[in-house]
Amino acid sequence: MPVITIAREFGAGGETVGHLLADRLGVEYLDGKIVDEAARRLKVTTDVVENYDERTGGLLDRLLRQLATVDFSTPQDVAAWTPPYGDLAWDPRKSVLAVTQEIIRRQAETGNGVIVGRGAGYVLLDHPEVHRGFLRAPFEFRVKAIMESRQLDEAAARKYLKGRDANSAAYIKQVYGHDWQHPSHYDLVIDTSRVPHRQAVEVILASLPK
DSSP, X not given: XXXXXXXEOTTSOHHHHHHHHHHHHTOOEEOHHXXXXXXXXXXXXXXXXXXXXXXXXXXXXXXXXXXXXXXXXXXXXXXXXXXXXXXXXXXXXXXXXXXXXXXXXXHHHTTOOEEESTTXXXXXXXXXXOEEEEEEOOHHXXXXXXXXXXXXXXXXXXXXXXXXXXXXXXXHHHHHOSOTTOGGXXXXXXXXXXXXXXXXXXXXXXXXXX
């Protein structure tokens, strides 16, 4: 079973589809919240864990124990991915980025798992067996989804989505040098305004190598 990475536009249901897919396959699920929790425990930044109060389970604990001998706590140079792209700004978030990439690689070594977000498909470019999907939807569709899921009014939802989309694009552009939304980077692109979440899971399953 290949590792499956899911990149997504916010509001297109990436986390929902990722969880459903992992449950269906009986494999571990990894997303940005786990990486945020790792960053919090390592005390290398605070902004990436803002508003995150969940506690993760055994996967994170195991990965952090494996990383115990790696020093990520010293501020290092990294590109800050807040748009506009501009020149690279020096920022201690390299520690967070290093942890992110290492956790993703360690998960890939297990030979299974569903990884949502965090540029996982780019981190694992040297893993040809990885299956890379991208979930998208029209902006207006995503505005409605965010209004419902985050209990925001329309203006706030639009502002939120524009910021998240811009930051995701800047992150991938600056860190990996790629266009986040370019379809050629993915094995499968699904429009979740046309393909509901559970059907999207079936499409992904059907696209996996036999």
